[in-house]
Amino acid sequence: xxxxxxxxxxxxxxxxxxxxxxxxxxxxxxxxxxxxxxxxxxxxxxxxxxxxxxxxxxxxxxxxxxxxxxxxxxxxxxxxxxxxxxxxxxxxxxxxxxxxxxxxxxxxxxxxxxxxxxxxxxxxxxxxxxxxxxxxxxxxxxxxxxxxxxxxxxxxxxxxxxxxxxxxxxxxxxxxxxxxxxxxxxxxxxxxxxxxxxxxxx
Numbered sequence: 641x642x643x644x645x646x647x648x649x650x651x652x653x654x655x656x657x658x659x660x661x662x663x664x665x666x667x668x669x670x671x672x673x674x675x676x677x678x679x680x681x682x683x684x685x686x687x688x689x690x691x692x693x694x695x696x697x698x699x700x701x702x703x704x705x706x707x708x709x710x711x712x713x714x715x716x717x718x719x720x721x722x723x724x725x726x727x728x729x730x731x732x733x734x735x736x737x738x739x740x741x742x743x744x745x746x747x748x749x750x751x752x753x754x755x756x757x758x759x760x761x762x763x764x765x766x767x768x769x770x771x772x773x774x775x776x777x778x779x780x781x782x783x784x785x786x787x788x789x790x791x792x793x794x795x796x797x798x799x800x801x802x803x804x805x806x807x808x809x810x811x812x813x814x815x816x817x818x819x820x821x822x823x824x825x826x827x828x829x830x831x832x833x834x835x836x837x838x839x840x841x842x
Contacts, residue, residue: 657691678726712749733780743767783832793822
């Protein structure tokens, strides 16, 4: 858990609160039977609560563009997890796994000192991601290795803003959900040339 404040000399507001709370759990099992070498899993929960205002760390300037006390409060909660398994045959290592993440972003704001605390939260975005990945190493444990990997993600985001922009105009994409399948990969050659010294090209 943590908290902080930040004074911004060149902005109309300061960071009055940067509250963060995180929980995590991890499981790992080694020396499994046969070629099955390792199983790893983890879960996590993160929450970031951020307040910007023009009155906690300064006095509102009547001659500025923000002459009255005002505040903006945003909050993002992210939960997720990952599970991966590793197999080894002599100098070949293969990792296969899946991971997932769910995130919700919301906000509230108001004029006046601490009035935002009485305002309801408004969720403006929801994001989800489900991924599967694999990685293979040829030459594991030797001074020269080829490493390659593939990954595919199913990404989804929903726009829950009723209005958009400074003028609070109706949001043309309100309620819409976008989904995409995203692929990626890499290949890399590594060579150890001295203890704790490796060059690589990818």
